[in-house]
Amino acid sequence: MSAAIYGRRAGLDVLLLEKGATGGQINITDEIENWPGVQHATGPELGDMLRDHALKFKTEIRFCDVKKVELRGDAKVIITDKGDIEAEAVILATGAYFRRLGCPGEDSHIGQGVSYCATCDGAFFEDLEVAVIGGGNTAVEEGAYLTKFATKVYIIHRRDEFRADRAAIERAMSNPKIVPIWNSVVESIEGNGPVDHLVLKNVKTNEVSNLEVSGVFVFVGQSPHDECFKGLVKSSKAGWVIVNEHMETSVEGIFAAGDVLDKHLRQVITAAADGAIAAMSASAYVDEQIHLRSTLLEPESVTAFFYSSPDATQSHLSNEVEKLSKEKGKKIPIVDGYKNSRIVEKLKIELPSVVEIKKGAVSKVTKVVTEADIAKALS
Numbered sequence: 258m259s260a261a262i263y264g265r266r267a268g269l270d271v272l273l274l275e276k277g278a279t280g281g282q283i284n285i286t287d288e289i290e291n292w293p294g295v296q297h298a299t300g301p302e303l304g305d306m307l308r309d310h311a312l313k314f315k316t317e318i319r320f321c322d323v324k325k326v327e328l329r330g331d332a333k334v335i336i337t338d339k340g341d342i343e344a345e346a347v348i349l350a351t352g353a354y355f356r357r358l359g360c361p362g363e364d365s366h367i368g369q370g371v372s373y374c375a376t377c378d379g380a381f382f383e384d385l386e387v388a389v390i391g392g393g394n395t396a397v398e399e400g401a402y403l404t405k406f407a408t409k410v411y412i413i414h415r416r417d418e419f420r421a422d423r424a425a426i427e428r429a430m431s432n433p434k435i436v437p438i439w440n441s442v443v444e445s446i447e448g449n450g451p452v453d454h455l456v457l458k459n460v461k462t463n464e465v466s467n468l469e470v471s472g473v474f475v476f477v478g479q480s481p482h483d484e485c486f487k488g489l490v491k492s493s494k495a496g497w498v499i500v501n502e503h504m505e506t507s508v509e510g511i512f513a514a515g516d517v518l519d520k521h522l523r524q525v526i527t528a529a530a531d532g533a534i535a536a537m538s539a540s541a542y543v544d545e546q547i548h549l550r551s552t553l554l555e556p557e558s559v560t561a562f563f564y565s566s567p568d569a570t571q572s573h574l575s576n577e578v579e580k581l582s583k584e585k586g587k588k589i590p591i592v593d594g595y596k597n598s599r600i601v602e603k604l605k606i607e608l609p610s611v612v613e614i615k616k617g618a619v620s621k622v623t624k625v626v627t628e629a630d631i632a633k634a635l636s
Contacts, residue, residue: 258307259532260348260514260539265314267540272344273311273318274337280304281352282516283525285367286377292525300368303525323351326486326511331603333510345546346510346539349490349498350532351482353516353523358390358475362446370452370472373479375399376524379406382472388413388455390443391476397421397429399476404434411468413438415460438468446473481517493519504535509599510546512539549600552590554617560635561590563601564609571609577628581635589635611635 258279264271278284278301286300295303311318321337326347328334335342355373357363363371372378375389379402387407389400392414398421400412412419412429417439419426429435444456444465455468483496491499491507497519504512514531516523553561562578564571575591582589594601594608604619606612611634613621623634 258311259529260536261311261316263533263536271316279308323485345543348535349513350515351517353479353481356478360443360445366446366452372474375402379403382407385471387472388470389474392419394421396476397425401429404432411436411438413441415442503538558615560613563592563594565595566593574609577631
């Protein structure tokens with residue numbers, strides 16, 4: 258939604274593809290109190306506000322199931338159950354999902370005591386007892402965080418020791434509010450309305466017992482919704498999309514934002530910030546592509562200089578080209594091949610080079626190294 262708002266304000270034609278309720282995971286959050294400027298709202302209410310904001314700027318929202326995102330030559334194509342869509346730029350904002358325990362009572366108590374985010378919902382359990390399910394870093398660290406609100410935090414783990422980092426374990430175990438329950442799994446989550454107790458089973462003794470708690474925080478892992486673009490962009494081993502500070506993926510013209518990213522904090526506010534950055538980066542990319550086509554591929558004949566901006570020597574040569582262009586009174590397009598790798602790949606040129614293009618096809622490439630090479634190539 259944030260990407261749509263910023264994209265429309267930047268003058269882009271924005272098509273937002275949505276599978277379910279607009280707003281994503283916030284729709285399963287009962288209450289939100291950490292969205293700046295809105296002291297309290299339900300998740301669906303905030304989702305509605307974001308949707309209405311996007312619609313104010315005439316964002317087109319299309320409900321469909323995205324099956325695959327793929328490249329067809331230079332074209333980026335989104336395959337949906339309602340037809341294929343070609344786009345100049347694509348922002349992947351598919352989010353993530355919390356792995357479920359899969360036990361009875363879990364689904365029916367989401368928003369009524371079952372949570373997958375301590376930062377989001379911890380404050381609602383002030384002066385109450387809660388349980389954390391899991392044994393990794395997230396479970397142990399979020400358990401420690403919950404002690405700011407809860408009077409007691411049970412950390413339930415199926416093994417007899419946590420899998421978290423030693424420092425995280427030491428911090429948690431030194432907190433008197435934390436009580437570990439080892440070798441146990443949750444058989445069911447009970448409560449007529451809100452959660453009032455868990456049914457636990459000891460995996461070693463098979464003993465079944467009840468644990469009275471008002472909240473259950475499940476941290477048995479998160480996974481990205483990467484099904485429609487798996488293998489297309491560079492990702493971590495777990496599938497989280499890797500981007501730079503501009504939200505650019507490893508594929509030119511494809512950006513990513515929100516919980517699908519390989520990042521530290523997955524919150525509504527960080528997702529919104531990612532979306533804003535991704536939209537502005539996509540806008541700059543689209544403008545650049547239009548510029549490249551109009552200056553390089555559409556004219557009858559053009560001579561351009563291609564270089565790589567991170568290389569100091571090549572950047573110096575680009576300054577020399579700009580100087581010669583002014584002296585000769587002749588416009589010489591200067592293209593940063595680092596930022597526009599796809600066109601460099603398409604034209605099959607090495608950097609830095611002076612390139613002559615006729616009717617959209619390369620007719621001559623002159624590799625340059627020195628200022629003298631530049632002067633000669635442009636004479």
